[in-house]
Amino acid sequence: MRTLALASVCAFACLAGEPRTIALTGTERLKFDHREITANAGESLHVVLKSVGTMPKAAVAHNFVLVQEGTDLDRFTAAAFNARETDYIPPEFSDAVIAHTGLAGAGETADVTFAAPDKPGRYVYLCSFPGHYALGMRGVLVVK
Numbered sequence: 001m002r003t004l005a006l007a008s009v010c011a012f013a014c015l016a017g018e019p020r021t022i023a024l025t026g027t028e029r030l031k032f033d034h035r036e037i038t039a040n041a042g043e044s045l046h047v048v049l050k051s052v053g054t055m056p057k058a059a060v061a062h063n064f065v066l067v068q069e070g071t072d073l074d075r076f077t078a079a080a081f082n083a084r085e086t087d088y089i090p091p092e093f094s095d096a097v098i099a100h101t102g103l104a105g106a107g108e109t110a111d112v113t114f115a116a117p118d119k120p121g122r123y124v125y126l127c128s129f130p131g132h133y134a135l136g137m138r139g140v141l142v143v144k
Helices: 073-081 091-096
Strands: 020-026 036-039 044-051 065-067 097-100 109-115 121-126 138-143
Touching: 073 091, 073 121, 091 097, 097 109
Parallel strands: 020 044, 036 138
Antiparallel strands: 044 109, 065 097, 065 121, 121 138
């Protein structure tokens, strides 16, 4: 497990109000390369997700979905299974989603910029493509 702990490494760009970029990779092994990211409360983050592999996008695509603490992840991912039209982001859980990217197929990237939650805690991020969460494609954003 690799940890991405860059909150204290914020350089000039952070002081100028620029978001800190977090580079994530999603693989056909259905894992993110970073299982933990740390951030300061309210910090501006830019997550760039790169999908690597060779399988067609319809078979294996990845996204980054950050959800509120306390979200029922089993219900969320079950609903996501039927949310193909919305890139597997279930509309009935829109209040639970803090931020998300679109889907990225092999060789593609998807990104999102957002403010880390103001409340310190542990916020799950996951890939909501069917079956990926259940097979371990998830991590946690630790907000300090």
